[in-house]
Amino acid sequence: ERPLVSSAAVVGDAVYIADFTHVYALDLQSGAERWRFTHDAVTLYFAPVATAEQVLITSYDTAFALDAQSGDVRWSRRFDDVEIIPAAASPDLVFIKSANVLYALRAETGADAWRYSSLNYVSLPALSAQQMFVITRRDGGSQLRTLNLADGQESWHSADDNFANAAPVIAGNRVYVRTVDGRVQAFGE
Template sequence: MERCFRALAVVLLVSGLSACSLFSSEEEVVKTPKALKPLQGEVVTLTKVWSKSLGDKAEEGHGNLRPTIEGDAIYAVGAAGTVIAVDRKTGKDIWRRKLENIRVSGGLTVRGGRVLLGTLNGDVIALSQKDGSELWRARVSSEVLSAPASDGFTVLVKSIDDKLTALDAENGKVLWTQSALQPALTLRGASAPVIEGEAALAGYAGGEVKAFRLESGVPLWEARVATPKGSSELERMVDIDTTPLIVGDTMFVASYQGNVAALDLYRGRLKWSKEMSSYRSLAEGFGSLYVTDQDSYVSSLDQRTGASSWQQKDLEYRDLSAPATFGNYVVVGDYEGYIHLLSQVDGSMVGRYHVGSSAIEAQPVVDGDRVYIQTVNGKLVALSMKKQ
């Protein structure tokens, strides 16, 4: 099967650039996803425990709606506004709520008794964790394409125009806003913000990571992860659309057409960087960092040095999801609805499961010996792992 393999939709921010140039034969490359090879000596079997439907299929580029676990429940939202709380063991509904006349594009976060999500209209909505009733709704400057962050007191939202907004978790009132100058072209995505202690952190379309004081929005530090290169605006895109991953005193981020980098969490000092293009979030385990790059290669990098341990290329151009660590394995989903298990030791393929025909764009959620998958068409599936 041949398909046009582009990282993400491109957002045109200035009228001086021709829209038709974005889709010329030079920039739109048709590549063939690798066919799946039969597994040799499969050592892990995945079996379905339960599944739920969340309704309508997400619009192109907005299928990255990841469920989240809090306590005994898993919470998920569909693109058409169906929000559910489900017993994570049995799959039975705890509550289900339909939000009318919205398209969800950024979610889902549960913190401080609130379920938080964002919409294509720029709304941030807070629901009661107990029963799904709406607590408040606030409008930010533009579309919210990533999950909000919260510490229970403040809600942090990153919109597609690279504005970071802090809201009062109690009522949705705007506390502060920080803006960044955007390049002429950006990917249609946004880095999810992160709250760490008293700091708010986020990646930006210009290839920078910025830290602010959570209480006031005062800048703490700024670090450049990637530098734009090339003669055209397309070549110069270095968006950070990955959610910063914090391990100890180190923050890991990746940029499109740029680098994977390790930064000192408290000062923003660069510890190491490795040239690699990615717009998917990262995962970690056993001292390694796991990356899905733009060609759907899965790589293992040493967290201390960035040195490559292994790279798995058998899933090339299959539009893989962000990776997650699952026991001794790395799990990713692909555009045909397959889940793949890779060994953390050497990247070898050790298991596979076909969830369904819909693509899997959202990063899998792992809980012990179970992994939860949400597909682009709004199917939520719980799978259990069993070694052969």
């Protein structure tokens, strides 16, 4: 047996976790294996992103949406030699990212919904009901940006600061961001 290498995703009564070549669905209470996804060409390093319907995984330049109940592939999509990682999910969209591009894909098909590009870096997103928050880095500075979930349009951004290359966190009506010097900044009410 290989060691598990990813963080876990928990949805309902299931836990989804990966080692280098498999994704496992485990029963939350008993730990019993429900299903295992294996693919010869897949190497998995990042935590799956899961919803009640599907589990999103990536292997180098390919995204796979697995059925959450059976582990069967619902769709897969290649991104032409661009390394991607699973980022987040909403009811209708799943998100993957490369170093500087955030891709929003239709959850049912994997088709493009929209994409957001930054010159140097875009973080993993933090999602709320209608919008998402990301850290971007451009020209030596960084900003917290608010994007509309439906179309990816930017609705707000902070002044330049020195935010860390880490995902923002939402708690209540605030968004928290870490800076490279160890401070935490809060935005919102």
